[in-house]
Amino acid sequence: MQVKRFFAADMRQAMNRVKEELGADASILSTRKVAGGIELTAALDYNLQSLPARANPALEAELRKTKEHIMQAQASMSLREEVAGTKRDRQLFDKVMAHSTAIHQPAVAQYSSASQPSVDQQELAQMRSELLGLRELLEMQLGTIAWGSVQHQQPKQAELWKRLQKMGLPAELVGNLMQKVASETDQRQAWRMVLAHLAHELDTPAKDPLQHGGVIALVGPAGMGKTTTLAKLAARYVLEHGAQNVAIVSMDSFRIGAQEQLKTLGRILNVSVSHVEVGQSLEQALHPLQKKRLVLIDTAGLPAQDPMLAMQLDSLAARGVQAKNYLVLAATSQAQVLKAAWHAYKRCGLAGCIITKLDEAVSMGEALGMAICHNLAVAYTTDGPRIPDDIQASRSHQLVSRAVRMQNPDDPGEQEMAAMYATSYQAAARQVG
Structure with a gap:
């Protein structure tokens, strides 16, 4: 038996070193926190190498x-x-x-x-x-064991897992999709069924939201592309219905030049632009615009902890306003950023979301996964700076096709797949529990 100690900054790095030097059959004897990181003691019994690699249920x-x-x-x-x-x-x-x-x-x-x-x-x-360190170690071990078992016993299923991971979809969603095709033995048919189920999970409006008119507000963190998206929607509506039927209202008095940008847009489109004055409620600002078929509201992208954000969202949620609020999300954002945005802005009642910056993103699975997991209809997508050309009303099968085209060309590593499989397993266990 070979026994060796490893030192690393955290548990994940320590486990990687163990696998690199002793292999996947090494056993963890002990772990402890030391100055500067983690000390991990591992052992390798050479007799184990003669056994076939398989999962150990016990x-x-x-x-x-x-x-x-x-x-x-x-x-x-x-x-x-x-x-x-x-x-x-x-x-x-x-x-x-x-x-x-x-x-x-x-x-x-x-x-x-x-x-x-x-x-x-x-x-x-x-x-x-x-x-926490021990839990992380156990989760990694469980993920490695489970993923190794899938690769050995169900190689076709493992290949589907990899393809969905390359799309950037969250582990919980992938696990649910894989359960729906578990009985399908033909790999090509299973892949088509997975994509069909994914398209079915995506909610998109049956009719272009602009055609319904009313009050539409764009909300979301700074940098997501709210103002540019609003300009595209306004220009598109003007081309179809005329400038006299649309108005723009700004609630953004925090960002330098925000109102000037909208005023410039208003002059170009010949559309009236107003902003909510200090001490004025949103309902009061909208009252003179009651005869407009469409009113677009631009909001400030404030931090989640800012008390002004809560006031802004409460104004949009007021019964007298009757606004349809759409969360604007950039496809370039990390999954955790997207999830945090939903938690921060769900307070106003969300009618759906708009996915922006697809031309700059390397994948769109993160944004689609967030929309599916939180039951948000994807109303529009944008993929460039041109106004109003680079905005499209969403269709679920088109979104899935684009997500497939944008998938990462490189195969994921074994550690990535083990972590993803373990996360999916934990999500399924929570649902059962």
């Missing part, structure tokens, strides 16, 4: 049990901080830690301090950090 079951104990321990620590020192919390924590230690004694031996009469905040923080 190990996977034990790892899942350990993960449950760790999650219980984290919940216990949170409760312990709220009612520090109570006997009930200490007993719960000790019980969970006893179970976890019995399964992975070397990895959690340093947590024995939990049984001492007093535990200060620094020790609790260290214990939490260690538990």
Whole structure:
């Protein structure tokens, strides 16, 4: 048996080093936090190399049990901080830690301090950090085991997983799609079915929202392309229905030059442009425009923590305004940025979303995944600076076709696939639970 210690900044880097030097069959003996990162002790039994590579159901079951104990321990620590020192919390924590230690004694031996009469905040923080590290390690192990099993037993399914990952779709959505084609043995037919299910999951308006008229507001973080998109919508409407039927209102008094930009647009299109004055409500600003068939509202892209954002969104959600609010999202943004934008702007009640900057994006799966997961209809997409040419009303099958064309040409790495498969497995477990 070969035993070796590894040092790295975090658990993921340490695991990568173990796999590079000892291979995927190495066993983790212990982990502990040290100055500057993580110390991981791993061993390789040479006799294991003669065994065929396959998933170990017993190990996977034990790892899942350990993960449950760790999650219980984290919940216990949170409760312990709220009612520090109570006997009930200490007993719960000790019980969970006893179970976890019995399964992975070397990895959690340093947590024995939990049984001492007093535990200060620094020790609790260290214990939490260690538990998070252990959970990350277990998740990686489970993901690697599960993904290796899929590759070995269902290579065609594994290939579909890779193709969907290259599109940039989130793991939870990919897992749901794969369940729907699990019984299909023909790979080409399975791929067509996956894309058909993906198109079915995408919601797009049956009719161009501009044709309904009314009040349409564009909301979203700064830099997503709200003002440019509004200009495209206004120009498109003017070409079809005339300038006398549309008006523009600006709520953006924070960005330098925002109102001047809209006024320039108004002069070019011969469209009236107004802005919400200080102390004036949005409903008051819209009152003189009641006879307009379409009113487009440009909003300020404020940080989620800014109290002015809440006031702006509440104004848009007011019953007297009756605005249809569309969240503008750039396809160039990371998945977490898109998700954060939805959480920040859902307060005003969203009628759908508009995906912008497709001409600058390397994939569009992140934006489509966010729209599907949060039940947002994709009203429009934009793919260039030209006004009004570079904007299109969305159709689900066209969006899917474009997402396929934009997929990453490079195959994902094994670590990426293992992490994605583990995330999908955890999402499915949460739904069952």
